[in-house]
Amino acid sequence: MDLYRDNILDHFRNPRNYGTLAGSATRVSQNNPSCGDSITINIDLSQKGKIRAVSFTGTGCAVSMASASMLTEFIKGKTSTEVLALQKEDVERLLGLKLTLARIKCALLPLETIHQALHK
Secondary structure: OHHHHHHHHHHHHOOOOEOOOOOOOEEEEEEEOOOOEEEEEEEEEOOOOEEEEEEEEEEOOHHHHHHHHHHHHHHOOOEHHHHHOOOHHHHHHHHOOOOOHHHHHHHHHHHHHHHHHHHO
């Protein structure tokens, strides 16, 4: 369990793909009013529908920010269809832990925001 906790803390302290994308990227923001997490996802798709670039900005707990960091790493190069098929279990696998009711909204906020951006 410590290995997973260390991985989550590493992504929280050193988030991958943190920042904004210039140009024609789709930008979507969401927040979780129950805990105060907020996130903005930027996605740039290629003409073939693959994720060419992705980034995020936001504030929140370690679980939500680590989830955003891990997800943005994971989805690069995937098609929008592949990414839209991702579910809670995929986020749990990336984080390396089973989500409790208290943390499920935190961990899934980035995925929900990514899905919303791909539907735009």
